[in-house]
Amino acid sequence: MSAGVIAMEDAGFIIGSYVLTFAVIAGFTWRVLRGGRRLADRIDDDDKYWT
């Protein structure tokens, strides 16, 4: 197996690990922010300690 082929095989794992990381983080972030927006209009602004 040539060094080039090994490098190409490695690229899938390396780029895949970054894609997986950012995809999971994006999914979790989207879930948190969507939950926040959905609940925010059901609560008085006075009751939101961060406003």
Place this chain on the structure above:
Amino acid sequence: MTPPSPTRATEAPAEQVDGGARSGTGTFATRMFGIATLVTMGWLVAFGLGFSPADRDQEEAVRIMYVHVPTVWLAYLAFTVTAACSGLYLFTKKHSLGFDRFAGASAEIGVVFMALSLATGMLWGKLTWGVYWQWDARLTTTALLFVSYVGYLAVRGLGGSHDQRAKRSAIIGLLAVLEIPLVHWSVRLWRSLHQEATVLNTNGDVDMDGLMLFSLFVGVVAFTLLYVWLLLHRSRVMAMEDQLDDQGLDRAIDARRAEATS
């Protein structure tokens, strides 16, 4: 003639409704944190996949380290914050639910980071060791730590009052954190396939190329910013969930009282 609106949201000025609905849990500070996180994540990709050199032994696989190592460190930090907030809830006179919500939010983020660390570690293992998984001391104790915090989150989801939830999850949070030293020292306590600590080692000698160390530093900064940003948002969402729970309970009690008196 416009019919009277039954909801509070439509009675409020349009500007206020739009602002509230759009902002959700965001503030100026969280937006700044969000922008800083995105910028450092961009740097992480540039240094991790581009500027950083290949390693002499691991070759290109070392690039996975720049996401694998920060996620596991931040998971440790998240679980330590969970334990600290659990202790503050249990051992302060006020028993503030704010501590409990921070503990829960931090554990949730820690579980996500730990899952990522396990997944990226498996990809690195396949390239370096030739297998995705080995029942090695470090890998097994890490998996055990992950499962413990999944259990912690499951316990938080059980029924009962907010105080009951806070008390039982705080006890688990204080016990589960004791696994972290075991995970960290597992490579020394048992013969392990996993390498020993390169940066956080006992002799304080960091045997790493400068650009590699900087790439790792960028990763740690990026994931730390992300952790703080997510912690603020998630704890605020939890505060709103608790408040809506309380409102629902108040309404149910009022309805029951009305039934009893009619």
